[in-house]
Amino acid sequence: MTLQPTAGQLASSKDEPVKSAGEWRLDWWSIAAVVPAIVVLLGFLFLFFYGIFQSLTDLRFGRPLVHLVGFNNYAALIKTEDFWSSVRATLGYAGLAVLVEAIFGLALAKLFATEVFLARLMRPVILLPLVLPPMSVALMWTTMMDPQNGILNYLLSLVGISRFAWISDPTTAMFSLVLIDVWTYTPFFALIIFAGLQGINDEVREAARVNGAKGWATFRYIELPLVAPYILIAAVFRLIESLNQFDIIFGTTQGGPGDSTAVLSVRAYIVAFQNLAFGRGAALMVINWLIVLVGAFAMVKLWRFVRQRVS
Numbered sequence: 001m002t003l004q005p006t007a008g009q010l011a012s013s014k015d016e017p018v019k020s021a022g023e024w025r026l027d028w029w030s031i032a033a034v035v036p037a038i039v040v041l042l043g044f045l046f047l048f049f050y051g052i053f054q055s056l057t058d059l060r061f062g063r064p065l066v067h068l069v070g071f072n073n074y075a076a077l078i079k080t081e082d083f084w085s086s087v088r089a090t091l092g093y094a095g096l097a098v099l100v101e102a103i104f105g106l107a108l109a110k111l112f113a114t115e116v117f118l119a120r121l122m123r124p125v126i127l128l129p130l131v132l133p134p135m136s137v138a139l140m141w142t143t144m145m146d147p148q149n150g151i152l153n154y155l156l157s158l159v160g161i162s163r164f165a166w167i168s169d170p171t172t173a174m175f176s177l178v179l180i181d182v183w184t185y186t187p188f189f190a191l192i193i194f195a196g197l198q199g200i201n202d203e204v205r206e207a208a209r210v211n212g213a214k215g216w217a218t219f220r221y222i223e224l225p226l227v228a229p230y231i232l233i234a235a236v237f238r239l240i241e242s243l244n245q246f247d248i249i250f251g252t253t254q255g256g257p258g259d260s261t262a263v264l265s266v267r268a269y270i271v272a273f274q275n276l277a278f279g280r281g282a283a284l285m286v287i288n289w290l291i292v293l294v295g296a297f298a299m300v301k302l303w304r305f306v307r308q309r310v311s
Contacts, residue, residue, distance in 0.1 A: 054282035061276035073283035082259060082267070083284075090263040090291065093174060093249075094242035097181040098235050104182065105189020106231065110219070112190065113197045127191070129184045138251025141180045142167065145252075167253050170260035177261055180248055185241075189234045196230030197223060225310055232303040239299055243292045264288040 058069050077083045108126065111119050129137070144150050145166035153163045166176045200223060208218045246265040249255070255262035255270060262270070264284055272281025 051282050052286055054279055055286045057279045059277075059279040059282075061278065069279070073280045074287070077280065077283060077287070082262070085259055086262050086264045086267045086284075087291075089174065089259075089261060090243060090265075090288070093177060093181075093245065093261075093263055094239055094295075097178050097185075097242050098238050100178065100182050101186045101189050101238060102231055102235055104186045105234070106193055106227075108186065108190035109193035109197055109227075110223075112194045126187045128187075130187050132184070134184070134247035135251045137180065137184055138248045141176075141183075142252050145176060168257060170257045173253055173257055173261050177249055177252065180252065181242065181245070184248070185238060188238065189231070192230050192234040193227055196227035200226050229303060229307045229310060232299060232306055236296060236299045236303065239295050240292055243295060244288065264291070 055073055056068055056070055057066050058072075059066050108122075112123060112126075113119075132140075144152050147153060147163055147165060147168050150166070152166065156162075156164060165172045167173045204222055204226075205218055208222050213221065244265055245263065246269070249261055249263055250266050250269065253261045255266040259267075265288060268281045268284035268288065271284060272278050275281075
């Protein structure tokens with residue numbers, strides 16, 4: 001006795017090759033869409049590992065033979081005071097800039113959450129510093145901070161303050177760079193924190209008011225804890241960029257006066273492209289990358305802890 005397949009079974013068996021072909025065609029389209037991203041990622045990884053390889057060599061401009069020297073470049077850097085001066089300048093610049101930007105960004109975000117006239121006036125223009133090229137920002141502030149003809153000293157003279165050295169004095173150069181960074185990137189903090197404030201349910205604020213909480217108490221015990229994860233996630237991005245900052249610093253001081261603002265990225269450029277010691281310059285950038293990695297991981301850990309507490 002034989003069993004005859006039904007019409008439904010025949011139809012399903014005929015459709016299986018068609019479905020399989022469609023699935024394979026969909027997979028090929030998916031692969032084609034992912035390939036460019038994979039190529040770019042592999043390119044970045046190649047450059048990164050090639051930079052690490054360079055840091056282990058004595059590569060110099062004009063030298064035909066390159067020898068592996070292991071960690072000699074790192075050992076030589078650690079023994080110099082210039083290296084530790086750059087580390088202090090990098091950490092000081094990034095830490096102070098991110099802290100001040102977070103404070104001012106929180107204040108601006110709180111202002112934008114209100115309906116006062118100043119808030120409505122500043123909302124359309126607050127993002128303008130972010131869209132300017134960093135080198136243009138550096139050149140603009142260099143002109144304004146000119147000790148003789150700069151507009152900042154002219155404004156200070158109107159209120160009876162003597163001329164300020166700004167970027168021409170080692171004791172004030174770092175302060176001036178932090179000021180430029182704060183002016184440029186505080187809107188980034190303000191935008192993210194403002195989004196966090198807008199996400200707070202009004203019922204939470206109303207419940208706090210019913211329980212007798214005033215404006216400052218509501219901000220301190222309700223709003224600030226809820227927007228803390230937003231502040232920290234913005235700080236992660238800004239810390240990474242501040243530790244790698246090059247354009248603003250090189251465009252204004254080029255690491256001077258002396259080496260007061262020679263952060264690791266600027267010193268690596270000077271060592272590699274002015275002193276033509278590419279191997280040692282690559283070692284400086286690898287050390288800078290390690291500092292960025294440790295700082296980013298620490299900030300992410302703090303963000304996760306705060307987020308769990310808020311949840």
